[in-house]
Amino acid sequence: MKKMIPDFVKMKQAGEKISMLTAYDYPSAQWVEEAGIDTILVGDSLGMVVLGYDSTVPVTMEEILHHTKAVRRGATKTFVIADMPFMSYASVDLALMNAGRLLKEGGADAVKLEGGVNVVPIVLALTRAGIPVVGHIGLTPQTANQLGGFKVQGRDIDSAKQLVKDGQALEQAGAFLIVLEAIPRQVAGQISTDLTIPTIGIGAGLDCDGQVLVFHDILGLFERFKPKFVKQYASLGKEAVLALQDFHKEVKSSQFPASEHTFALSDEVIEKLYGNK
Numbered sequence: 172m173k174k175m176i177p178d179f180v181k182m183k184q185a186g187e188k189i190s191m192l193t194a195y196d197y198p199s200a201q202w203v204e205e206a207g208i209d210t211i212l213v214g215d216s217l218g219m220v221v222l223g224y225d226s227t228v229p230v231t232m233e234e235i236l237h238h239t240k241a242v243r244r245g246a247t248k249t250f251v252i253a254d255m256p257f258m259s260y261a262s263v264d265l266a267l268m269n270a271g272r273l274l275k276e277g278g279a280d281a282v283k284l285e286g287g288v289n290v291v292p293i294v295l296a297l298t299r300a301g302i303p304v305v306g307h308i309g310l311t312p313q314t315a316n317q318l319g320g321f322k323v324q325g326r327d328i329d330s331a332k333q334l335v336k337d338g339q340a341l342e343q344a345g346a347f348l349i350v351l352e353a354i355p356r357q358v359a360g361q362i363s364t365d366l367t368i369p370t371i372g373i374g375a376g377l378d379c380d381g382q383v384l385v386f387h388d389i390l391g392l393f394e395r396f397k398p399k400f401v402k403q404y405a406s407l408g409k410e411a412v413l414a415l416q417d418f419h420k421e422v423k424s425s426q427f428p429a430s431e432h433t434f435a436l437s438d439e440v441i442e443k444l445y446g447n448k
């Protein structure tokens with residue numbers, strides 16, 4: 172049965188960990204749903220792992236919408252969260268219009284946006300309008316340049332305290348879930364204990380209320396780089412290349428198509444067509 176917002180809070184209260192995985196299209200969404208993952212994120216990481224951009228910054232609303240629709244068609248019974256692309260929530264009006272589109276046109280159940288205290292007015296406006304919001308603090312890839320690159324955040328006293336404040340501000344503004352990316356486990360643990368809403372970690376240690384990873388990372392489908400926090404559960408990219416090489420060889424050697432892949436006329440039709448030559 173599809174999990175809903177109150178279920179995630181109940182899971183936290185019961186000490187049941189929440190699993191979240193990204194998906195970007197119809198088949199990946201089907202597989203994630205079949206695996207029983209609690210919730211799907213249509214992450215803007217799709218810009219890098221699916222569309223080949225160098226960062227998540229170029230991802231557009233149309234791209235996220237296109238992929239969210241496909242995910243919704245593949246996973247009809249899973250709670251789907253759609254990422255809001257960079258600059259799509261730069262003002263309250265923009266955020267309301269774009270988040271509304273992700274729910275109305277994309278079929279998402281909630282939206283995720285990056286930022287802490289600085290995005291409180293946006294989170295307030297969205298939640299007041301009835302749009303469920305997931306926060307995202309720590310390493311926020313859309314603004315990684317401002318953070319000094321793709322680095323672990325919250326390592327010193329001031330930035331650790333700021334992360335705690337960001338978490339509290341997001342909860343007070345109405346977020347129902349917060350992603351904690353690339354922060355020390357002790358800071359993530361403190362935020363998780365502090366908040367009533369669940370935290371979902373990625374590179375934030377075991378003390379979060381759940382974990383999220385990127386579909387292509389855990390299956391070995393993206394090999395440009397591999398962050399320390401990724402655990403790869405399969406090497407499907409390598410297996411795919413082997414299969415594709417087999418196809419290539421069999422075409423060259425005329426082993427494919429074999430008779431079981433071929434349509435043939437019956438003897439009777441052949442005789443009528445061509446006679447007894």
Ligand code: KIV
Pocket residue numbers: 193212213214215216217254307350352373383384385
């Ligand atoms: O875009 C994404 O996939 C994300 C996760 C890594 C949390 O934001």
